[in-house]
Amino acid sequence: MVTNGSNVLRVLEMVPKRPRRPINRSPMSGSFKTPKKAKKVVVGESPAFQQLINQQLEALISEIVNHVSAQMGNGTHQEGGRTGRSGSNGCTYKEFVACKPKEYDGKGSAITLTRWVEKMEQVMDISGCTEGQKVKYAASSLINKALTWWNTQIQARGRVAALGMTWEDFKALMVEKFCPSNDMQRLEEELWNHNMVGANHASYTDRFHELSRMVPHLVTPESKRIDRYIRGLVPQIRAMEVKDKDLTGMQLRERHSP
Secondary structure, three states: OOOOOHHHHHHHHHOOOOOOOOOEEOOOOOOEEOOOOOOOOOHHHOHHHHHHHHHHHHHHHHHHHHHHHHHHHHOOOOHHHOOOOOOOOOOOHHHHHHOOOOOEOOOOOHHHHHHHHHHHHHHHHHHOOOHHHHHHHHHOOEOHHHHHHHHHHHHHHOHHHHHOOOHHHHHHHHHHHHOOHHHHHHHHHHHHOOOOOOOOHHHHHHHHHHHHHHOHHHOOOHHHHHHHHHHOOOHHHHHHHOOOOOOOHHHHHHHOOO
16 A cells, blocks of 8 residues: 555656766867757656656556455445354354454543444444344443443333344444544544645555444445545645546445446
8 A cells, every 4th residue: 555655766767867968079179069958858748747747646546446345345344244154043142242342431532432332333243243233232232321321211111122132223322322423523623624735645544434333324334435535635646537527435435446
């Protein structure tokens, strides 16, 4: 993965260097003949140089888009991607606990909750939880303040209804309870203003996906996520892909798919 301006430096090294013209000495007079002054060439205006730059940028863009698509795929928990036991029976609680789920006490920032959710979803994938087991098993990792809140939910909704809710609904309730509104507003603003700096697209991409997981409503559906990602790229890269104002994020990903 390219994380700096090495592509541009490599292009500069590929540009043929103009050889120095030797100074001619007259054998008879011993005087020097000054060669005619060569026409100054601005590297950025050289067609060959610009073509090389464009080729490097195209390669970099393809690499960036593949990175984006890969991270989106990694963030989606599909049944086929689990490494635990398959089948409709899911896993036992013992198998779930063997994957070492993290406890959550209801303290900390929105990032703390997001990290817990990410780890829990990883455990669910590895252990092979069914959709019906996710909330029940995840709730067993709640302690202290978070456990008190969950017991209140069970009393208000009834045990069957509370344990029967979907994992997505459970996460939404957790965010509503344990993510302060000012934290969420700050994260939303950061994602909205998140932009790539220089040629370091790796750190830009990593932070973009981190923010996307914490405020998913800003980047849903997936086409909106890709469009927002493109908008934060540096102008030199963004302009090469978004030449057509009607180009969608999905079309961009398909264009660079192998």
